[in-house]
Every structure is written in structure tokens, then in C-alpha cells.
Amino acid sequence: MNSVRPRVLIVGAGFGGLAAAEHLADLPVDVTVIDARNHHTFQPLLYQVATAGLDADDVCYPTRGVFHRQRNARVRLGRVVAIDRTARTVELDDGASLPFDYLVLAAGAITADFGVAGVTEHALGLKSAADALAIRTRVLQSFEAVDADRELIGTGALTTVIVGGGPTGVEMAGGMAELIDRVMRRDYPGLDVDRARIVLVEGADRVLGPFAPKLSAKAKKTLETMGVELQLGRNVAEVTATTVRLDDGSEIPAHTVVWAAGVRANPIGAALGVELDRSGRVIVDDDLRVPGHPEIFVLGDLAASPTDDGRPLPQVAPVAIQGGEHVATAIAASLDGRELEPFVYKDKGSMATIGRNAAVVELPNGRTLSGWPGWIAWLGLHLVMLIGFRNRANVLVNWAWNYWTYDRGSRLIVTDERPGM
């Protein structure tokens, strides 16, 4: 680019990266958004793709499409392999070296196996569309295998173990219970679907740890009503292709293991060569800048930003979105030579859905919603948040269809099979 305008490189097209890029639209800068995938992933709804309620294309949006109308932004597909803070360049996996005047790291988090044996080989994460499709395919193929050979039920073919009782694990467990009870039951009329098990394993003594205890209790009760078995106060010691062994020595035969136990920062943070916290997050100043590097910002799941209580901000979408907005404002201030304001996160509350007509919502003032009102609030918020009219309309069609018919349309097994019957 033949430009003398400051170059802003944004690494990551998640909630934070896109928010930063969009808020830089009116500034005299050249923005480049780098991501290893060609689409933004609406991660909060991936569990619905995994449980066949939505298509992958419903919860992903082409990154280039986001910037059709933003003239100072471009998109670059690539994986960052190195960052040179001195030369101010970012190196991509295809060998390209991109110079920057400002660098915004918003690469998010990846699934963490916490060193538990077998997780990387046998468990399925839930951070990308490919992850979600892998879970969907595994579950559907297991049901087909059992339909051909009933003996397989005894080996755990219809058992799904979900590890981690946070929002992702709870939503996966609820979505899987509905898929099995509402759809699989009708898809496999000859099968004793009641023998399918869903086990949710959580190390703490309650699910939804960050929520108020009464919401945890409600979520637990709802899950149990749906037939989910809870293993609280238990950790996973080992995962194999067909079993999950817990720390009390018990074993659960299971062909599908979903690992929602936690995340760690994207390794790109380490490539920066500065101080990280225990989970790999980059330690930043209160304005989200890397200490000693006023031109490098880190935000969202990748940043360990200081807070009053000493704990970093939660790794949720609103923190990333507000962080992106802050960074754009900070770059504007920097261009003008103004002083940077500290980043102040405004907590808008938390929510998690368990199933049809059942969600829990906690507002910052401590008020809570649950059941049907919570579910409506959850539905509305997620629909509004989905990027792009098209995705909103399709999601609405799918959700309306699922709600009225108890059906789920997206249960295709698409593999790279070769032709032939």
C-alpha cells in the first residue's frame, strides 16, 4: 500500500478484533485484519451447531464481508508465526512480513487440556465451526453405528461426557439432551434411546460457578430433569477413545467426549516475548497496552488486564467487544497526542441457556432471571448480536422450526467420502 498513514495490524477476527477495526473506520489509518480463518465465528452459538440446531454457516460470517463498506480496512488470511517488537513487523506462515505502526492482538483463546492424558487425542473442543461439526458428526455416526449393531450401546457408544460445568458445558449438555430426546428418539424408532447417557463433569461443587448460587441450583435441577447426570466435585484423570476415567478411579464408557473444561490464551501471546500470566495471557497496563510498548495493544481473552480485585477480566465476548472499542479510541487519542484513558469494563451481566424455555440470566445489579423469561432474554440478545441480516434471518428460521416442531434440521454427516454407494 502506497500510504503514509499509520498502519494498524489487528490479529484476530473475533469479537474484539472486529470491534476494534470497525471503530477505526473514520480515522486516518490503514487497518489490516489478520486471521487464520476466513470468517468470524460466533462462538456463543457453536454448541447449537454441535447439537444440530443450527448450520455452521449460520454462526460464521465471512470476514471480508464485514469490511465491504469500510474503505480503510483490508483483510489478510494468515497465521502469525512471529512478532518483531523492535522492527515492528509481524511474520505470517506464508513468509510474508507485515509492518505496523500499531499492533492490536485479539487472537483469543484456545482449548486447554490442562495436561490431562488423552484429551488432545480423543476429546473434542468447541472453539471453531470445524470443532462443532466434528462433535455433530461423532454423535450422529455413533447413533448410526448402534442402529447397525445394538451391542455397541454397552460400550458407551451413546454416551456423551461433557467436561466442564461453565456456560459452554451446561449449554452443550442441555442441547445434547434435547437433540437426543426430541430428535434421535424419532430418528431411531427401533432404538431404546433412553439408554443414551449425557454426563456432565465439573471440578467445583456446582455448575455455572461465576453465577449466583441460586442460578447454579436452578441450572442443576433443569439439567437433571432433562436426564443429564451430573458429576460435581470430580475431575477427569484420563480420556481414551472409549472411556473417561475420573479422579476417584471410576470409569465412564463413552465414545464422545466434549472438552469444555477451560481455555488458555492463544500461543501468539508468547510470540510477543513479554510477561504472561499463568494461563498465557499477556499482562497489560490499565489502558490495554503492553508495558513499554505504547504501540502494542492486547485485548479480550488474550489479555490479563488489571482489575480492582486482582483477578483478570472474564474471558467473555463483552470484554473483548468493549476492549476493541477502547483500543480504537486509544489509537485515536494517540494520533492526536492526547493522554490515554484507562479501560473500564462495564459488566452487562451473564447468561447461559440450558434448553427450551430455560435459561439463567444474572444482571450486574444482582437481579436474576430464569426459566422462560430468561430464555426469551437470551434468545433476543443472541439474535441481535449475530452479525449480518442474513445470518439473523436464517437463525430465526431454524430456531422457529426447532421450537415448533422439536425437530433439528442440521444433522448431516458430511465427510470426505469417495463416490459409490
Next chain:
Amino acid sequence: MNSVRPRVLIVGAGFGGLAAAEHLADLPVDVTVIDARNHHTFQPLLYQVATAGLDADDVCYPTRGVFHRQRNARVRLGRVVAIDRTARTVELDDGASLPFDYLVLAAGAITADFGVAGVTEHALGLKSAADALAIRTRVLQSFEAVDADRELIGTGALTTVIVGGGPTGVEMAGGMAELIDRVMRRDYPGLDVDRARIVLVEGADRVLGPFAPKLSAKAKKTLETMGVELQLGRNVAEVTATTVRLDDGSEIPAHTVVWAAGVRANPIGAALGVELDRSGRVIVDDDLRVPGHPEIFVLGDLAASPTDDGRPLPQVAPVAIQGGEHVATAIAASLDGRELEPFVYKDKGSMATIGRNAAVVELPNGRTLSGWPGWIAWLGLHLVMLIGFRNRANVLVNWAWNYWTYDRGSRLIVTDERPGM
């Protein structure tokens, strides 16, 4: 199943197999539909998945969902590896042996490479959702590669060669031209998109051979207006990873080759061990039964049924659908000990779409439609034919979105990538 009712095995969940199964709903038989995939594929719209206009889930429908309300039907996922006509059993790839009283072979056709070197290795077919997604991924990845390294254009990275000028090839060429002109141009503002080439190769001297010559001429003109280069009267001699060599010795550098040159019958026909025609289709009597085997029917793309002019019926959806209905009627007659009627195909006409506001329609009485009226007719028919409300509604949303905005939402590259930025 503890049943003394006649067992009808239907191999293939395409148009013909589903039509047969659904028309057997009220008969005292037990129906089992066997397919290697867990979904019906609406093949006429696969080209829209390949050109990012529709999601794969829009044009596929879970086979089990089709039979939720049909009590005498069940579905079995599996690949037929052998048929024993004497013992009346079908053997699946998982070792199961299924007995039948009536066998309906509706396994369709697969892509035929006609022995051309390199087609199997380097060209992409268009018979399944996985095929369509492979084309979409190849094209999108090629544009990304060129965005990172402009030199690649000269090697054919932005060139798509489509082999075969029948409806599939013409629809692919038109869809690809629109994708590039309407969407890629905006996705890659820094790229000289006019250097992207689409070449349609056809051995005959006109496209859409089975249509009236004036419709072929219209299609040719429309394609040329859209920038598609036509190579008529040319065959492909060899395909490599980066070139297509024609039979006149000329070479076209191209990283994407779509093979729409023709199909051959599913090899399952050969497993029957009876007489086949040149393209592998099973030769059947005028009632679609295998000669000497009153309990075995073959229909659709897999059947070479006798016609007045000596040429077998075309391999299109209406022939399969009507064949399926005929077979159900024939089984009803057989159960009653009645005489079987011959199968009479009612030609409802043919249609092919080239692009926005442009399609050609030929009615059986020789009347033709083209341009906008043809396109509306095409749109309506395909929408009505799509199985299931849900798919219809989503397709409508996507089409309306594409039409009004010239955008295409389904351009995700979803690969089995490992985590990390």
C-alpha cells in the same frame, strides 16, 4: 423386525428411492431405505453450494427425518457391497446381511472420468455436498492465496475450468461468474478480479445439447456476456494440478477444474450380476423389473429402461421420481397378484439456469421460455421441490438476500485445522 410382511429394501435415498418409499406408505410391507449417506441430496442445487450461494444444509435433508411419520419405513446407513439374487439378501460394508422380498435399486449415478488422465486426482466432481464444499473451498483458498501473492494469478490460480456443457456445467459457469463478479470483486478490493477466468469446455458444438438449438444459443450468449470463455467442440486430454490440456494440444493454466462432463451408473448395478448397458446401467423390462427377477426393480439414473426411440431415458430427477412412484404401484399390484403396467415417463420439460434473471426452459410441447420468465419458473419449481419447510424457508432467505444485495453469505472455508492463530 418380527414381521411376516414382505420386506422391501430400497437402495438409495435420492429422488427415486424416496419417491418409492413414500408411495409404499399405505401398503402392508416393511420398507428399509439404505444409503451410504445419512441425508438426501438435492443435487440440482449443488452448484449453488459450490458457488457459495447456499449452505450445504440447505440442499440436504436428513433421510431419517423424511420418515418420522411413516410407520412402515426405517432407514439404514450403509454401503451395499454385494447382492445375492438367489438368497435374496443384500450385504453391507459393516458385514450385515439384509433379506428382501422386493429389492429396489435406486442408487443413482456417480461422476465418470471417461479414462481421462488426471481427472480422479485433480478435478472436482459435483454429486455430493462434500463435492460442492470442496469446490467452494478450492476457489476461496485460491483467491486468498492470490491476495497474499499476486504472482500466482499467472499460474492459473484464479482460473476455473468447467468441463461439460450440460445443465450442470452451464449452471456452474454462470454461478461462478456471478460469485466472482458480484462478491469476490468486493471481497478483494485490491485485486484485479478481471484477471479471473472461467472456461467452459464442451465436446459438442453447442452447450445444453438436449435443449432446442435456440436455447443453446441464448445460453451461450448469456454466458459470454457474463465473461465465461467457451471452448466448444473440444475435449479434455489431461488434467494436472495446475493445467488442463485440450485435445488440440492447447493448455489452460487452472488451479480449479470442475468435472461436469458426465456420469456413469453406480457400481452397485454391476454387483447385481445381470446385463448392463455401455454406461453401466442395468437393463430392465418396460416395467422397470430386472428380466427373470420379478422381485427386483431398478429405476432412475441406474436403469437403462427401453424407450420407443431405443435410447434410455435421460438421467434427470423427474425420471427417478416417476420411476419410484411406478415401482410402488408395481409392488402393490404384485402383492395383489395383478398384472404390472409398463412404466411410461411423462416428460415435464427441462430447465437450466445461467444466472440472475436468466434461465432456459423447454416444455414437452416444444414451447420455450428464457430470460427473466424462465428464471422465475426455474426458481419456483426448485423451491417447491426442495424437501421440507425448513429447507425451503432458508433457501428463500438466502436467495432473497443474494438477489437484493448481490452478496453471498456461504463463503466459509471450514477445514479440519488445528487450533492456534
